[in-house]
Amino acid sequence: MKKILVATEKPFAPAAVAQIKEIVEAAGFSMSLLEKYSSPDELNAAVADANALIVRSDKVTADVVDAAKELQIVVRAGAGYDNLDLEACSAKNIVAMNTPGQNSNAVAELAFGMMVFQARNHFNGAAGTELRGKKIGIHAYGNVGIYVAKIAKGFGMDVYAFDPFVEDAKIKADGITPVSSVEELYSTCQYVSLHIPANDKTKKSINAELLNTMPEGAVLVNTARKEVIDEESVVALMEKRADFAYISDIAPDNKAVFEEKFPGRFFFTPKKMGAQTSEANINAGVAAANQIVKFLKDGDETFRVNK
Template identity: 65%
Template sequence: MCPTIVPLMRETKKEQDIYFTSLIETMKILVATEKPFAKKAVDGIRKIVEDAGYELALLEKYTDKGQLLEAVADVDALIVRSDKVTAEVIAAAKNLKIVVRAGAGYDNVDLAAASARGIVVMNTPGQNSNAVAELALAMMIFMSRNRFTPGTGTELQGKTLGIHAYGNVGRLVGRKGKALGMNVVAYDPFIADGAVFEADGVKKVASVEELYRVSDFLSLHIPATAQTKGSIGYDLMMSMPKGATLVNTARKEVIDEEGVARAMTEREDLKYITDIAAGNQAELDEKFGKRVFATAKKMGAETAEANVNAGLAAANQIVDFLKNGNTRFQVNK
């Protein structure tokens, strides 16, 4: 039997590196997106993955969980958007080493199940931040102008903008608010250094209660955790100034929906706008009319730029992890 002849020459060193890497092991990276990335993002992800010597697989617009379970069976890495990576999905992915959620929030990934298997979970912080920040300001203008219907509205200039959680998005909201002439205050218990706020010309308040008490517009950016779920409701809304607006581009789960409805019932000056509909949205719409609004779907990151940025960041992070072990953006440490 003739031995296998291995061609030793390739046109470029990159091609040689890719070829010999593939002889040892070809890692498979799956992009599983019920709502696909833009073509530009997919093309960019493919280039990053294949230039690194890995195989790219796509599962787009899938309609059944069984399709996802089948697709993950032999993959080493997984990129998702808002797709649910449950314990069942993780159990089906026998070779899985890393999951990257292309976006900031990662509550759609079962962190406990991933950690139990030693699977690294990352997000792509900052890639969607500008898109979310612009939406938050647009929502403030929309509500201050009576949802663009006839009637006398108000201006943002001179109003106090409160930012609940001063991370990537919160900082951008603050900067854009200041550019519109707003007074900006913020609360974030995880940032002890007051210089972070001072550098942006933002006043740091001492408590969440103080934040809501002084904010004409409150922009919410907290994650959905055991501590924050259902934490924004009746008491905080009732403490807000006359005519105040609560803007939620964070997560539905952080809102106490019954509490918000109760506060808006007792105070006819309060407003609430969100980019993810409440469970009782129909009731809110019927009762409060123009004082409440929810977009048809979560749209904070729904820009062409954010779509591409998050996808490329996810691919780069996976390659860096598989080649170099970089876990900088790991969220299940």
């Protein structure tokens, strides 16, 4: 009998675990659960005889892959998959997948929660500003970006988007204005909502030179990865521009500098919280289980992210 291991340092909601188990067992497989583990050795031991693995933000390193002698597939329950060592997986013929779209609404709602919080001066009693009528740029018009755009339209914002992998016709069909370059997006919009992945091309690509082109009262909203931000140059920019604010779903490495120098002009969640809703928790876990069943039974590799 095939064994599916659910290994989560931060556990799924009980309802999600129950649904994952139901899907796995209905397919004729068994499920094993490892939660709140405290060392990589525990994961290595648990995965040794697993045929499939579901993780959240847990790191599937080369050591984990080496320990997983029977592993055929690993699914990251979520959109980002930089916690998976894709090269190690490919070297062992292990299929790696993510579950795109399952957390998208949760991330988009968090982006707007942070925007409202910043626009209203962290609810400190002072007069703030409104989002209606402001220009917002969506940097990467994927699953999350689409939801952000929909919410922005509901707020009455003017919405622009840049994504070289999405045709302008698709963006226009959604009632959004496409722009031709990153530079045009940032120089046009007071708010920019960031949704690019972290890779060799994007790491530290969001820097002071680009951000300084944003209009007065600029706000950068990051629900992507901190690695795409050139954190030191953002500090340098904010020292020069008292109107600039940075809000992020994950604290930068130099968080202490922001706390010292820029009170009221930043907000960082205490941990990455974009997907931290009960709905997203269940959606991503259930999607991961269904993808594993389809792969093991039919060889379906629809959401494969490695070669």
